[in-house]
Amino acid sequence: MQDIYKPLRSKSYSVPCELCSIGSMCIPMLLNNTLHTVLNRKHEFTKDQVVIHEGTPFQKLFIIHSGALKTYVTVNGVEQINGFYLPGDIVGLDSISNNKYNNSIKALTNTLTCELEYDEVKKLISQNAQVRDMILDLMSKDILNYQKLVLSYSQKNAEEKLASFIYSLYSRYAQRGHTSLNIKLSMSRSDIANYLGITIETVSRILTRMQETEILSVKGKYISIKNISALARLAAENI
Amino acid sequence: MQDIYKPLRSKSYSVPCELCSIGSMCIPMLLNNTLHTVLNRKHEFTKDQVVIHEGTPFQKLFIIHSGALKTYVTVNGVEQINGFYLPGDIVGLDSISNNKYNNSIKALTNTLTCELEYDEVKKLISQNAQVRDMILDLMSKDILNYQKLVLSYSQKNAEEKLASFIYSLYSRYAQRGHTSLNIKLSMSRSDIANYLGITIETVSRILTRMQETEILSVKGKYISIKNISALARLAAENI
DNA sequence: CGTCTACTTGAGTGTGTTCAATGGTAGTGG
DNA sequence: CCACTACCATTGAACACACTCAAGTAGACG
Incomplete structure (x- = not known):
């Protein structure tokens, strides 16, 4: 405000x-x-x-x-x-x-x-x-x-939504010539949750899980993609 | 086919x-x-x-x-x-x-x-x-x-999605000058479920519930809206 | 009249929510 | 530089909504 x-x-x-x-x-x-x-x-x-x-x-x-x-x-x-x-x-x-x-x-x-x-x-x-x-x-x-x-959004579960969201950020930057696997989220968890139609708790839990499975490394607003193909698979971008 | x-x-x-x-x-x-x-x-x-x-x-x-x-x-x-x-x-x-x-x-x-x-x-x-x-x-x-x-679709639950779907059919016909509260669904339950990202069982159950609460009367492909304002409220079309 | 498909209903399960408490981080002021 | 505050993020436990699996019913069509 x-x-x-x-x-x-x-x-x-x-x-x-x-x-x-x-x-x-x-x-x-x-x-x-x-x-x-x-x-x-x-x-x-x-x-x-x-x-x-x-x-x-x-x-x-x-x-x-x-x-x-x-x-x-x-x-x-x-x-x-x-x-x-x-x-x-x-x-x-x-x-x-x-x-x-x-x-x-x-x-x-x-x-x-x-x-x-x-x-x-x-x-x-x-x-x-x-x-x-x-x-x-x-x-x-x-x-x-x-x-x-x-x-x-009508077909995916929370994990797929979030994977899809992160993957789309990555590929949008990539289209613009920035192919870095390190992404700085410019929006808050609450913005992400709001946008995806899930709760911030779920966003948080899924991010933690994706760290445990070594797909991502998360530090606040900084996300580093460790396993891009696993992320893409989760995102199910073909659907 | x-x-x-x-x-x-x-x-x-x-x-x-x-x-x-x-x-x-x-x-x-x-x-x-x-x-x-x-x-x-x-x-x-x-x-x-x-x-x-x-x-x-x-x-x-x-x-x-x-x-x-x-x-x-x-x-x-x-x-x-x-x-x-x-x-x-x-x-x-x-x-x-x-x-x-x-x-x-x-x-x-x-x-x-x-x-x-x-x-x-x-x-x-x-x-x-x-x-x-x-x-x-x-x-x-x-x-x-x-x-x-x-x-x-990112914000609504199954009931709201379906209400929203039926209400939108009604208002799309209304925009075309057909203000009847009786709608013939030209698509199957399975098509509806597929589109809304829910299961046909859920579609069916919700339709039954909407009949019990006297919002709709359903007979196969024919739906009659009994309480349009309740439907609109459920649909939360403002969201 | 029987068959096929579409739809409905029921029971049990699981994902994501709500509510609640805790942990972190950035910004502010002493 | 540290303490304090405020906000944001994470984690846990219990619950609810929608799913899966399964059986049963109704309608369409030959």
Whole structure:
């Protein structure tokens, strides 16, 4: 709840787009020739800062440059998390049809975003087939991801959910060129539990068990994957 | 598995578009002036017929005129259902980015579809802002629906899932102008259980319990909602 | 009328929850 | 630098919901 400003210390703070760590995942860069008019570069948010309040009129899409965001809805004062977003991810595609943001968005750590004005993007879609195809692609991918998530959560038990969650963090970083087996969780146990629809106690117990079976090594927010194939098997990513 | 042809008996079989029951839900109709070139009208599928096999090259979107479809993936020979589609629904949006269908599609009953060639739709998006906005809208709605589904399935217990499922059938029909409290399930108990990630025994027990508490009256595939507000409360649709 | 499949019901088991207590860690102030 | 606080995470015990296995019933169809 602390929205007070803290100086950003992220190393990538002053990195120019050309050197941006997300590289080929950067939508604005890919559309360098066309999108620079609609792009606001490197907006900064501090840890725990609310980026968007649910219900705010929809205006722009957020692309994460560095850091992490979560999206959530609030029902009867209770937060329900429905997504974690990492560098290269785009946030807000669900809100186009409603003309308002369906979720609140909050920074999990100090975060830098690039932002796309949707009205301008829309115009570009009509003018530029490359932009059109890219946006349609992005949305279609989003739908596909959610389909898989639905399947995953309706079919998996707690252990599989958590394995799946950790494995997906790993592979999302890997897709972005960071193939390290050491992951720093930017969210709390309670956030994870909330998101997966299990309790924090269960998260804790399963993490302990995965340490006993030498699949992971856990130290607070730091997770080290010791047996990636066992993790992938548990995650049952093919389901 | 019976793909043999059976004569269609659907009453709406020969209904002209102007009188089509889905009315204002009909995307082709809304775009009457522009889409008739890309639209194949009233393709017929018989009960249990496979419309699309998973992996087939993506080519067209299906819009349901009458009947019902399900989509599913097959993992190690086991079917995992990830959606049921009713008249007015559009199927295939998830497959745009992959250039292949990610799911198999099967007719739950005799079904009539209209079909949109995606390549043509894409051209129209560039040419016509109305088409552009409609397609973006449809995709965004799809994303939003899946978000809700994820939340729903990660947070709800079996009773809430089933209540939610039945309530959503009711409200989807209601959105299409059919506000009847009597619903005919076009899918089997086993399909429902598969989709919700619970067992058929649990589905059965919960339906019995909902009859005892006079929320529903169940007779085979026919469900009559006796207490819609209690159902909505159980469904916790706000979550 | 008998067969096949779908659905329902029952009994026992197990996974994950709730409730409760304990252990750790980060941040704050003396 | 240590003590204190507050929050977060872990562990334990008892319970409950949904599962598995098994038997029985109803409905569809030849």
